[in-house]
Amino acid sequence: MLTSLLLTAGYALLGAGLGAGIVAIGAGLGIGRIGSQAMEGIARQPEAAGKIQTAMLIIAALIEVVSLFAVVVCLLIALNGNITF
């Protein structure tokens, strides 16, 4: 019984770690696309660089928040699983 309890604690940590990693992939993909399209837009029309940059920063912040949501969930799992370092 003790080993099965320890196993579930291990699974929780595994889930938290994997989750945080996958979330990082999602955020990286999303914000990378924004960045690449923004670069393309600035390359096509350099005088609009200021507006494009502002819009890019704002949308990147929105997507980053979604990823941070998942990071907080993973952190809660990791910190509340009765696991001590």
Next chain:
Amino acid sequence: MIRKSFGLTLLLSVLLLALSPSVFAASDEENKTGFIMHHVKDSHEWHFATFGDTHVTLSLPVIIYSSDRGFEFYMSSDFQDPVTHAFGVEHEGYYIDSHDKLQAVDENRSFIDLSITKNVAMMFLVITVLLIVALSASGFYKKNPNKAPKGVASVLEPLVIFVRDEIALPNIGPRYRQFTPYLLTLFFFIWFGNLLGLVPGAANLTGNIAVTATLAIFTTIVTNVNGNKDYWKHIFATPGVPVALLPVLVPVEILGAFVTKPFALMVRLFVAITAGHIVILSFIGLIFIFESYAVGLPSTLMVIFINVIELLVASIQAYVFTLFSAMYIGSAVADHSHGQDHAH
């Protein structure tokens, strides 16, 4: 000139981090990441720093209302053991449990906890700063009605004009002046709250979900109280939708107006600020987990870097919250009678 201020900035940021002694507590806890949650959550005392064995804390008032005893005023130090400063000491039938929550010894006792906790005290601080800044700026305009602004007013004017011309006017339309005070209050409260929360030793105000929930509820109330006929028609009888689809669409629209939109506003601000604080504290915690110089130096540089990014995030989240509030208000008061470019 640029080189001089860069060196000064670097020196100040390193000093600021070196003087974050509140983190030294991490080296004493068996659970080395306990200090992260302790810093991010609310508490009945304001813990600034720990030097070895001495804790620099400020005890905050505990205010309780119960129907049989009325208002009771205590200090949080009454609930602490005088030697170890641990909570859990019972006082007048109440105690503060391990989750920093006030509980009654008698489980059936109902009471209202109106304490000035760390976040409430922080909110009072932010309000004071806000009032000082805003009143001094408006005082200048009252005394010098037609002059160019100087001092605090000159710093505030571009920001106020930004909120009015870039956030309020394009999204709300002709009735923007009615809602600009609310949007300005929202913007500056969230912005100052975010920025002051990044100072070492400060409380995590806008990262408290109760605070962001209240702000989201305010926006929802302002939106729905000012909704005009077109707004309610969009929700209850969306034009251009086949009648068979309405039983599905109307609950979705109602949920959207009263649940999803405020929920998104609330969670976005809460998560952005709280996660930012957690990331900064985690990097500092890494130093104590590894206890080596090889980790210490890169970690400190990362912490400086992320602190600067959090300054940017603080401003962006204030802007985004205000922008979305303006968009929701705009959709509620929009005037469709001039044949605008809608599909219906």
